[in-house]
Amino acid sequence: MWEGLQPELAAVATGSHIDAIPYSGKYDGVVGVLGAIEAINVLKRSGFKPKRSLEVILFTSEEPTRFGISCLGSRLLAGSEALANALKTTVDGQNISFFDAARSAGYANDQDDLSSVFLKKGTYSAFVELHIEQGPILEEEGISIGIVTAIAAPASIRVEFEGNGGHAGAVLMPKRNDAGLAAAELALAVERHVLESGSIDSVGTVGILELHPGAINSIPSKSHIEIDTRDIDEERRNIIIEKIRQSANTIAINRGVRLSEFKIINQDPPALSEKSIIEAMEASSKELNLTHKLMISRAYHDSLFMARVSPMGMIFIPCYKGYSHKPEEFSSVDDISNGVKVLALTLAKLSLE
Numbered sequence: 001m002w003e004g005l006q007p008e009l010a011a012v013a014t015g016s017h018i019d020a021i022p023y024s025g026k027y028d029g030v031v032g033v034l035g036a037i038e039a040i041n042v043l044k045r046s047g048f049k050p051k052r053s054l055e056v057i058l059f060t061s062e063e064p065t066r067f068g069i070s071c072l073g074s075r076l077l078a079g080s081e082a083l084a085n086a087l088k089t090t091v092d093g094q095n096i097s098f099f100d101a102a103r104s105a106g107y108a109n110d111q112d113d114l115s116s117v118f119l120k121k122g123t124y125s126a127f128v129e130l131h132i133e134q135g136p137i138l139e140e141e142g143i144s145i146g147i148v149t150a151i152a153a154p155a156s157i158r159v160e161f162e163g164n165g166g167h168a169g170a171v172l173m174p175k176r177n178d179a180g181l182a183a184a185e186l187a188l189a190v191e192r193h194v195l196e197s198g199s200i201d202s203v204g205t206v207g208i209l210e211l212h213p214g215a216i217n218s219i220p221s222k223s224h225i226e227i228d229t230r231d232i233d234e235e236r237r238n239i240i241i242e243k244i245r246q247s248a249n250t251i252a253i254n255r256g257v258r259l260s261e262f263k264i265i266n267q268d269p270p271a272l273s274e275k276s277i278i279e280a281m282e283a284s285s286k287e288l289n290l291t292h293k294l295m296i297s298r299a300y301h302d303s304l305f306m307a308r309v310s311p312m313g314m315i316f317i318p319c320y321k322g323y324s325h326k327p328e329e330f331s332s333v334d335d336i337s338n339g340v341k342v343l344a345l346t347l348a349k350l351s352l353e
């Protein structure tokens with residue numbers, strides 16, 4: 001934290017995450033953490049005196065890799081009671097509890113009082129995150145800076161169908177209740193319901209479809225599918241979820257299978273950037289003579305959760321072919337430097353407000 005001239009005022013915060021998925025790139029998150037530290041250094045070197053204090057936040061576990069929970073750090077800071085409770089029993093793939101992991105990383109807190117880390121609304125007057133775009137738009141259009149106006153939020157749904165299974169030769173077609181075909185039909189229904197929304201911002205994906213017992217000569221007796229659907233409009237996304245639920249029920253009835261599970265695993269609301277922060281980011285880009293455009297973040301970030309307790313804004317920089325979450329992920333030094341400059345100037349403006 002860099003104390004401002006008026007430390008009693010709500011501080012301005014910036015930061016991102018440094019964890020990553022296996023076999024990922026080196027820029028997702030890291031640019032926003034090292035960039036935040038450099039932006040503060042730039043302001044210090046320039047002799048700037050902030051009015052509001054400036055803080056850098058390094059979030060833990062943005063990716064769900066270790067504990068199966070995405071944005072664990074920011075979600076908890078934003079005051080999720082449900083997460084604080086769930087973490088009491090959360091273990092990683094090696095059966096190491098969240099609390100043991102936290103202690104061994106030097107964060108020995110009272111086990112039962114995770115709520116002590118919840119941020120009060122008003123702690124920060126603004127939170128700004130610098131991040132690689134993770135999409136191809138800025139590079140394709142030759143634009144230096146993306147100013148994020150909204151972050152789309154995902155909902156994930158787990159569905160299971162159960163039928164009688166049976167021998168692939170012996171059970172005749174009219175006698176079947178094939179759990180695999182029910183899953184296939186639901187996957188197509190997901191696509192249909194998303195397209196029916198009429199908005200290019202609605203998306204839906206069936207990324208997991210597993211059949212049991214998974215043998216070529218056995219009618220699937222169980223199917224398991226996981227659906228991810230996102231939008232920047234929460235109501236529109238929730239209508240899609242309702243339609244998927246109705247389709248799952250109808251498909252189960254028509255095919256004589258049992259819908260043994262329809263579980264919404266998470267349903268986070270989307271977030272809008274704060275107008276005054278968008279204006280500060282735009283003004284900064286202009287003063288630095290950097291081309292910029294307003295855009296939507298279709299991936300989600302720690303900022304999605306920080307938006308629950310603080311006005312929020314995000315700065316995107318181009319990345320090679322939009323690649324992310326793979327080793328080819330890359331942003332040039334020039335692009336990173338542009339992002340850090342815009343971040344520094346934006347923080348300076350916000351700290352004087």
Ligand SMILES: *[C@@H]1O[C@H](CO)[C@@H](O)[C@H](O)[C@H]1NC(C)=O
Nearest residue numbers: 091092093094095096097100
């Ligand atoms: C995980 O650890 C707990 C507590 O140490 C133990 O009771 C449990 O049996 C372990 N589970 C597995 C699958 O090893």
Ligand SMILES: *[C@@H]1O[C@H](CO)[C@@H](O)[C@H](O)[C@H]1NC(C)=O
Nearest residue numbers: 284285286287288289290341
């Ligand atoms: C931006 O361009 C203007 C006009 O060409 C120039 O006066 C100014 O110094 C430039 N600013 C920066 C930061 O390069």
Ligand SMILES: [Zn+2]
Nearest residue numbers: 028029062301
């Ligand atoms: Zn990230």
